[in-house]
Amino acid sequence: MDRVPFGRPVPRPCEAALSPLHREDSEGFCPLCWGALGHGLRTDEEPYPIQYYYPCSQCGTELRLLPPQTVMHNPSVEAFYREHGIELRETPPWELCETYGEMRVVSGDESRVEFDLRLGDAVAVSTVDGRGTLLSFERES
Numbered sequence: 001m002d003r004v005p006f007g008r009p010v011p012r013p014c015e016a017a018l019s020p021l022h023r024e025d026s027e028g029f030c031p032l033c034w035g036a037l038g039h040g041l042r043t044d045e046e047p048y049p050i051q052y053y054y055p056c057s058q059c060g061t062e063l064r065l066l067p068p069q070t071v072m073h074n075p076s077v078e079a080f081y082r083e084h085g086i087e088l089r090e091t092p093p094w095e096l097c098e099t100y101g102e103m104r105v106v107s108g109d110e111s112r113v114e115f116d117l118r119l120g121d122a123v124a125v126s127t128v129d130g131r132g133t134l135l136s137f138e139r140e141s
């Protein structure tokens, strides 16, 4: 399995090199020490009012990701971007931030976030659980 080195200990959301959740299993591991990561959702901070956070149980590092960044490895999401000329594996994460549309916490389940991905005129509405799982992905036409 390829391991991509992380450039910064605590990446800001749009600078996260690769999500620690980009694994076939959905449990995250700390890129610094491979400790198990916790999981939670913050909705009270600017400039990113909705962020998932992943505190390491071992070294105390806390990773943060914007909701769209938790599912950029998903085949449906990759295909959506590819159709618009963007290869996710070859594109720096910060260049994708402008494609992230509105985000909202799903009422009734505080761990889930719904957001839009916008590529030109194309919009896809996604729901995620913060653990790298894409719960729904619907394209609007």
Ligand SMILES: [Zn+2]
Pocket (backbone or CB within 6 Å): 030, 031, 032, 033, 034, 035, 056, 057, 058, 059, 060, 061
């Ligand atoms: Zn750690």
